[in-house]
Amino acid sequence: MNNIPAYNPASIEGKWQKHWDATNAFAAEASHDKPKFYGLVEFPYPSGAGMHVGHIKAYSGLEVVSRKRRMEGYNVLFPMGFDSFGLPAENYAIKTNTHPHVITTRNVEHFKDQMKQIGFSFDWSREISTSLPDYYKWTQWIFLKLFDHNLVFRAKTLVNYCPHCKVVLSNEDSQGGKCDVCHSDVVQLPKDVWYLRITEYADKLLEGLETVDYPESIKQQQVTWIGRSTGAFVDFTLDGIPEQLEIYTTRPDTLYGVTFMVMAPEHPLLDKYKEKITNWDAVEAYRDACAKKTEFERTQLQKDKTGVKLEGLAAVNPVNGKQIPIFIADYVMMGYGTGAIMAVPAHDQRDYEFAKKFGADIIQVIEGGDISVEAYTGDGKMINSDFLNAYDNKKDSIAAMIDFLAKKGIGRKGIQYKMKDWAFNRQRYWGEPIPLIHCPKCGTVGVPYDQLPLTLPDVENFEPGTDGQSPLARIESFVNCTCPKCGGPAKRETDTMPQWAGSSWYFLRFVDPHNDKAFASMDEMKYWMPVDWYNGGMEHVTRHLLYSRFWHRFLYDIGEVNTPEPYAKRSYQGLILGSDGEKMSKSKGNVVDPLDIVKQYGADTLRLYVLFMGDYTAAAPWNDDSVKGCRRFLDRVWRLMDMLNDGEGISKDLAFDVHSCIKKVSEDYEKMKFNTAIAAMMTLVNAFYAKGQVTRGELLALIQLLNPVAPHITEEINQLCKLSDAELIRAQWPKYDPAALVKDTVEVALQINGKVRGRMNVPASLTRDDAQAYFMDTEEVQKLIAGKNVKKLVFVPGRLVNIVVG
């Protein structure tokens, strides 16, 4: 073809982006006739910094799958929105004295503009933003439903608190003892906070994992985080005190081996009976020392057990009536089980170390190991345990012991989780107001549903109060209200919801984003839900992914959604590291701005590169030279137009190359093996160059396969050469012809004793049975085995022949 201009992404990309925008090209169809595909990528928090190359990679995976699905004839929902409540906007608001709403709106526009410059095929007609009243009305609505079903409660307990951000954090938000927002050390403080009873859903969240297509690593992480264990609660009587000390153990079968007890330093029973404790001074000193230890110090001192014996108090082992001492020690946590344990030094390593240090008895009750060296935690026959000595394995022993305890009324079967209830309030401004009212007469009352949304009032000062209260507490017109139940004067809750509230159900809003009667209609949900494929980061596995599964399962239980699980399939992308192999960060100066790449090479090159750079799920360092190589490939594709001849179909000599490429690309996109799919297309382009010309049919096949990755250049080539009547986004996904993949002869490797000694062409139809006769007759084989004794011949059709000689 003559007069092909040079490839200039800057001009063609903007042109197609405008066209897609103007024609609403990627809007999901309202009709429910076609099979559907709901592809979801995690909507971003619209930070002031704009998009990161990590966003590009995170979205590009399902971008490719979604574009392929449209070409395959599916009705595709591939939406985008913004998780726009959150601390960074609020902190920036405080710094610049600008309303967070203004900042957020500006950032959202910036993000959207950038996403459009990359050419993502999002359905912008369904855009949502969690900080808009139309949206958070329904976040509040779901919260009230949780409240109505007794899944919201208020409790004063030790909470994770970030002194820098001045907020209470959930357990999930303070992993590793660091604040998720600012990475300061989190401290433990007693505070009155709202909780969502996610632990109530622990078993359902575990069971649900068995029904979904998630990678094993994600399932494992959630299972570990939930941390379910089974065992028993046992009551120990305390000498001279009317109250009993309840403990939790996973090894009730070792009850005869209990030689002391340990309580957490924060255990409430201590204060209650402090006059009975004769060494209270020592106890108090120890508690103070513990309270001062940071999370870091506590983990560092893991091996070195500390504690104080309680003088004046003793416990009684309920199975044998023996009196045993009680200690307090910080290796027992108030936040797990009952905050007290029965110590069995013979069969628990921590108890063993404590016993060695504090001189407690060690009584073996399970056979095995060598308890003069360490605790024996394995299975075995019960010994020194009265009538229970009959049992010779853990499972039976535990069952028998629980049965025994239950009959005597001193113990019961129990289940514990490491996961804790979700601390659900923040003492900050930029979040969903919690729709609850405190009435002196009626207690806590929900805001009536018909009064939603409870809108966030304007304030002048976004700074949190010094008393740890939200800025909302300073607005009297907001705080003072009437009780919906009794009509008397009441006060509003002034805390807001945490960052993760809005994202816990956003996938539901996308199916029906403009509905003002419900968060989404059942009709739309029945068609679109569940999300067919959800891609996102590993960092969300124990937060967003867990929280949203919890909300969705709750909505299912109360009949508001149609599926128990929100996401049928989940995948994740690997990090993009800086070119130095380190995590990208401003301070290291290794951050790549995606828009710089767009300016220099074009959006198609950027898209191609993030998918070609390596295994999609693995971390890989950025490499500017490789970006150039991707641009070079697109230049080569562009110049195929110079080689175009008049042929319409696929020429015979290239049929194998074209059809095997169609097969490979079609399969690899589905497996997110984008790097090898692109490699296959590069190989095909190399074959076109080797031949020096390409037919219209061959070029069309290539640009259709490439379209999901590089939509602009391929649409432009199609338009310039008029290869297909329709735009590629409407064209049909190419199908390979299996007949074209069959060859008459195939090359196989010729091995002697497993070592390659040559290659030869053999008929593709050659079977294992005919192999012996065929190969022994050939010159090549005769030459190689001359004078040797052939013991065996192994033939793998299409691959190799191995002759074993002695």
Added chain:
RNA sequence: GCCGGUGUGGCGGAAUUGGCAGACGCACCGCACUCAAAAUGCGGCGGGAAACCAUGCCGGUUCGAGUCCGGCCACCGGCACCA
């Protein structure tokens, strides 16, 4: 400590699941085009003169091992005094 994962050329990474290790790309080298350079096209590119040696290390199974089994080592991610 427990759970999950990774380890292959100078680099990013392939390898149809036990069958020709190093696809594809980058970097590099050579040739062509050019006064020259860039760009582009074509070719080469694990090591070794070769026999051979090479997929973190040691052993095993097999006609054949990057892939399976046993034992180590290193790194990454998650959990962690969870009773």
